Every structure is written in C-alpha cells, then in structure tokens.
Amino acid sequence: MSTFWSPLVRELDPYVPGEQPKGQNLVKLNTNENPFPPSPRVRQAISDNEILALRLYPDPDSSRLKKTIAEYYQLASDQVFVGNGSDEVLAHSFVAFFKQPQPILFPDVSYSFYPVYANLFGIETKTPALNKDFTIDISAFDQPNGGVILPNPNAPTGIYLSLDDIRSLVEANTESVVIIDEAYIDFGGESAVCLINEYDNLLIVQTLSKSRSLAGLRVGYAMGQVHLIEALDRVKNSFNSYPLDRLAEVAAIAAFEDEAYFVECCNKIMATREWTIEQLTKLGFSILPSKTNFLFAKPSHKGAQSVFNELRAKGIIVRFFKKPGLSDYLRISIGTRDEMTMLIDALTES
Amino acid sequence: MSTFWSPLVRELDPYVPGEQPKGQNLVKLNTNENPFPPSPRVRQAISDNEILALRLYPDPDSSRLKKTIAEYYQLASDQVFVGNGSDEVLAHSFVAFFKQPQPILFPDVSYSFYPVYANLFGIETKTPALNKDFTIDISAFDQPNGGVILPNPNAPTGIYLSLDDIRSLVEANTESVVIIDEAYIDFGGESAVCLINEYDNLLIVQTLSKSRSLAGLRVGYAMGQVHLIEALDRVKNSFNSYPLDRLAEVAAIAAFEDEAYFVECCNKIMATREWTIEQLTKLGFSILPSKTNFLFAKPSHKGAQSVFNELRAKGIIVRFFKKPGLSDYLRISIGTRDEMTMLIDALTES
Numbered sequence: 001m002s003t004f005w006s007p008l009v010r011e012l013d014p015y016v017p018g019e020q021p022k023g024q025n026l027v028k029l030n031t032n033e034n035p036f037p038p039s040p041r042v043r044q045a046i047s048d049n050e051i052l053a054l055r056l057y058p059d060p061d062s063s064r065l066k067k068t069i070a071e072y073y074q075l076a077s078d079q080v081f082v083g084n085g086s087d088e089v090l091a092h093s094f095v096a097f098f099k100q101p102q103p104i105l106f107p108d109v110s111y112s113f114y115p116v117y118a119n120l121f122g123i124e125t126k127t128p129a130l131n132k133d134f135t136i137d138i139s140a141f142d143q144p145n146g147g148v149i150l151p152n153p154n155a156p157t158g159i160y161l162s163l164d165d166i167r168s169l170v171e172a173n174t175e176s177v178v179i180i181d182e183a184y185i186d187f188g189g190e191s192a193v194c195l196i197n198e199y200d201n202l203l204i205v206q207t208l209s210k211s212r213s214l215a216g217l218r219v220g221y222a223m224g225q226v227h228l229i230e231a232l233d234r235v236k237n238s239f240n241s242y243p244l245d246r247l248a249e250v251a252a253i254a255a256f257e258d259e260a261y262f263v264e265c266c267n268k269i270m271a272t273r274e275w276t277i278e279q280l281t282k283l284g285f286s287i288l289p290s291k292t293n294f295l296f297a298k299p300s301h302k303g304a305q306s307v308f309n310e311l312r313a314k315g316i317i318v319r320f321f322k323k324p325g326l327s328d329y330l331r332i333s334i335g336t337r338d339e340m341t342m343l344i345d346a347l348t349e350s
Numbered sequence: 351m352s353t354f355w356s357p358l359v360r361e362l363d364p365y366v367p368g369e370q371p372k373g374q375n376l377v378k379l380n381t382n383e384n385p386f387p388p389s390p391r392v393r394q395a396i397s398d399n400e401i402l403a404l405r406l407y408p409d410p411d412s413s414r415l416k417k418t419i420a421e422y423y424q425l426a427s428d429q430v431f432v433g434n435g436s437d438e439v440l441a442h443s444f445v446a447f448f449k450q451p452q453p454i455l456f457p458d459v460s461y462s463f464y465p466v467y468a469n470l471f472g473i474e475t476k477t478p479a480l481n482k483d484f485t486i487d488i489s490a491f492d493q494p495n496g497g498v499i500l501p502n503p504n505a506p507t508g509i510y511l512s513l514d515d516i517r518s519l520v521e522a523n524t525e526s527v528v529i530i531d532e533a534y535i536d537f538g539g540e541s542a543v544c545l546i547n548e549y550d551n552l553l554i555v556q557t558l559s560k561s562r563s564l565a566g567l568r569v570g571y572a573m574g575q576v577h578l579i580e581a582l583d584r585v586k587n588s589f590n591s592y593p594l595d596r597l598a599e600v601a602a603i604a605a606f607e608d609e610a611y612f613v614e615c616c617n618k619i620m621a622t623r624e625w626t627i628e629q630l631t632k633l634g635f636s637i638l639p640s641k642t643n644f645l646f647a648k649p650s651h652k653g654a655q656s657v658f659n660e661l662r663a664k665g666i667i668v669r670f671f672k673k674p675g676l677s678d679y680l681r682i683s684i685g686t687r688d689e690m691t692m693l694i695d696a697l698t699e700s
Binding site: 001002004005006007008009012013014015016017020022028031033034035036037038042043046048051052053054055056057058059060084085087088091095096097098099100116117119120176177200201209213214215216217218227228230231233234235236237238239240241242243244245246247248251 | 401438
C-alpha cells in the first residue's frame, strides 16, 4: 500500500485467475480451455498483409466482426457489441446497466469476477443462495434490484437453466437489465439469443475463449436490443476506442466462418465429457449434471484438496476452490480423450 | 437514451477517434500512424505454433514482455505494467491514482481522452491554459491537486518539454502522482524514464502504436516505482485478467528486439518531418516546433477547415479540431516522403 494509491484502489479485492503454468508436459485441466487448436482458417486469416497492416489502427467499431456475429445469430449488426474478452464486455456492462441505486443480484455461487466488478464500480450486491442440489433458485431473483446477472450454464457447477427458466427470470425483472453470461452455452445448452427481439431488458454475453478455441486471443461479445448496445458503446468509447486489435478481429471472423470445425470440436468435447462422467462415477465421484466443457465432481474416497494435490504431483492440474460449499469438489476441464484417460489412470492409482 | 442506462452512462461524453476510412487509395495523415510496417521480426514471432497455442489463455501478467521492456529501459520487471493500448493503461491509471478528493490537473490543450476518463470515473479536473505560444506553463501546475497528467511532447501541438521541466513538475507535486504520457517521445525527445528511480510519484506511459508501427496491435505500457505498478495491477486484476492476447505479447517483444529497424524508422520519419516543415514554410504555413511524428500547422492563405476539405477531396486526410484556439491549425501526420510530396503538391495546386 502506498500513499499515492486512490482510496478505491486500497479497497479492491482483485480476481485471481486459474494458474497458467509456464512449464511444459502438464495436463492442464484447470481453466476450461479447449483441447483442440483454433480452426485452420484462423491461421490463414492472420496473413502477411494483415501483419503489415498492423502499423494502422484497427477499425474502432470492429464492424466486420459485428456483422459476422450478427449474421451468425440472425441479428442486426447494431445488436452486437465486441470487446477484449468477455471479461471486458462484462465490466463495461456493469458500468452501463448496474451502476444503480438498488443492489444487483447474482447467485452466491457463480463466476467469481462478478463481486470484483461490483467492488471496482461501487455497486451493491445481493447474492441469493443456490438450492441444496446446486441449481439456481429462480424465485429468489423476483425482488427489487438494479440488475441481474448469472452464468448459464452456471460456473463452477456446470448446471444449465432451460430457456423457459431464462424467460421467467427476464419477465420477473422488466425494470432492470438481465445479463445471461453464456460462456459455456455451446456445449449442449440452448442460447437465449433467440429471445433478444422479444425482451428489451435482456443482454447475452458470449466468448470465443471456450467453444471456439481462442482463449489466447481475447474476444468476447454481447448481444441485445440496440438501446443496450448503445450504452455499452458509450462506456467503451469513454475507456478505450480500440479494444480489439486487427489480428483478433480477422481471427475471430475466421473462427465463426468455420462452422463444421466448431461443431466437430464441440461434439468431441461433449462425447469425452460423457465418457469421463462414466469413468469418474465408477471411481465413486459424485458429479453435478454438466452442459459445459468441465465437470464439478466430488471424490468419495478422500477430500477434494488431497486429490487436487495428488493430481498436481502427477502433472495434472485441475481447479480447487477453497470456499465454503465448494471445497468438497474439484472443477475438471474436459481435455482430449487421451488427457482424460491420463486423469482417470492417475485417480485409479491413488 | 433508454430507461435501462445507468445514470452515469447518460452523462458520458465519449471520445471520438480520428477517422479510419475503409476505402483504399487514401493518403492517411490523420491519426499519427507510422508509415512503415512493423519490424519483419513481428512476422516471424507470429508463428504457426503461437497460433495453435491460441486455444490457451495468455500469461495474465505478460511477464516475458514486461521483462523485455524492463531490460530495454534498464528497470526491474516489477517496474513495468502493460495493457491493451496506452489508452487502457491511462484509464487504469486514472482509477489507481486520480480518484482523489482534489481535482487533477492537465493542460487545457492536450490529449482529448483525459477529460473523458475523468468524466467516466467521476474525477474533478482543472485545466491550466497553455502560454500564448502553445507551450505548457509549468508554473500553473504548482497548486494543490489530486494528480497531474500531460503528454510530452504535447498533443496536438507537438511541443516538447525538457527533462529539466519534467523534473520541476515532479518536484512541485510530491504529494500526488505525475503521469507523463510519452506516446511520441521517440521522435526526438528524451524520455523521463531515467528519473523513475529518483521520484516515487512519477509514472511514464508509452505505446507501441507510433514509433514501433503497431497501432493495430494495441499494446501500451507504464513504468514507475513498484508501489505505483502494484496499484495498476490491482485495478487491472479487478477489470480484466488477460488484457494482452498471446500474439500481441510475442509481437511486442519482437518489436523491442529489433532496435536497428526501430532507429531507422524513427530517423526516416524525423528527416521527412524536417523536409515537410521546410516545404510547408515555403507555402506560408506557420508550424509549431515538433518533436513528434506530426506537425501542427496553420495555413496563411485560407482557413484550416477549407484546407482540410480541399485535401479530403483530393484523397488526403489530415486532422482538423473544431475547437477554440485549435481551429486555425491542421494536425498533419508524417507519412513517407512520397506521401508528404503528394501533400505538398496538393497544397501547391490549391
């Protein structure tokens, strides 16, 4: 702490991302990355000409990418906002919609960046508890609020809310913006993007980090009615005119254009997920129902932290949350079939 | 405006960047980009392996890039902060140091993003006037404040403050952080980075967008004593864990490693600047002394806006600021010698 720090900075409690180990030869199942490389079209899109053009600023509006995303989801281009990863999109959304007199609502178990944004922007929060079975209690979100946000599927549980549940949630909160954070929606869920033209208070946030194998590129986006996108643009243009670099824009477009590859990767991950559930169940794990590229799994033979440490010693990294209610579980990303076999072998030995 | 916008968003007055025309065949002298492509090493750094690795998150701390920058400026790695363009670095700096009870100070003519950040973060400002000759009046910054920021060289004037002036400014403000925004320092100025270990309240912000030909890549950085960098890290980790994508990090490192190319490009731009000053002077322009890759130049034969429009009609874009005190001038980026010849020819005809 230094006398030069602003009073706000002294009070911050920053987010801690999952470990990004620099060594090789680790089976990395801790940050829900895609085990498959990005589409080969990404390589082609990052051409010599694009690299020469790096001397020029990017399009501050990333118009070509917005158009690509809009067409993909059958929206208009001005219903799409893009940013430097969905984390930046979420941060701007908090400023645009959630800086309100009333507290915002999110489940007490959800993405752990939400309270960090709230703290940074001086936003009060209320965090309704999950049901005993880790599902979200929709009825708890029917109370006065300055906004609602939740991941669907939820993290780190992996549990998915149906489109009917999302509809109820949006209809119960017509006075405030409801943000559905669909980082993991492509692994078996149905996106609420189809509801956008029906509801003026619904914002959907997605990312290319998971299902499109581009965590290293930092591209996220939001979709909603024009008046919501305008608010995001106002915040973005008061913060950083050019959040997306030139290579990120062309690579993201290429990823959207390769639908076959995208579907193939998602299908392989879902198949591996089902195989892994079967194997872990045989080993006595209890696993929450997952529509994501990870499992939230509770070992029966010993504590989650011991299992975490044993796996780490064998070069397999998963995620352990030392928090009440979560510390009986491990969050395990779905890697390749080979990686998951190594995980099962390591657990069988122990 | 929509009922869902936060009260803050309604009040924002976003920044408007210079035009990024999508058509070709324009001589683009409006956003101070480098006329030369990035170092060939940038191409090599963006390898097939790096693109395959995009499936993985980047290093959230960009440690390799920080180390590269630190070594370049003979600092320690923990004296360097990096972000998604210097605009993001500046935004975080406002939160980290300037959210204070006292107003911050910056010259009334300087980078027009400063008042936008202040507005976004609810920071009061005071803007001492420039001297009649457009130089910064250092003595006006010797008053109680919550922080001081200024570009050196200044924008859009191009005028440079000596290291002695910077030293006076930092010494007159020992209670608050003084940020020197050195976006254009490599075109003939001397960086105040050499003062960092002497002053605990000095932060230097630089960018790869101008002198290193990477405007399209979005990489900026700050340098200062460890306690200042820590504050920036706290803000960054409360906003976006991974501001720099994988390709941006390796490309930025490559740019720093090619010193010969960097020096060659800067020298060519400075030589072209001097040639352009000579030609414009012959045409009756008055030009402020520039240590940047642009000129702030006042035509004598007709108004700046008319000249702007005539050049635009001929496919040459420069920047015109419709603001009191600035509207007699054009800001003209230094392009290649060929581009500047086209500019001079177009002005000669008119």
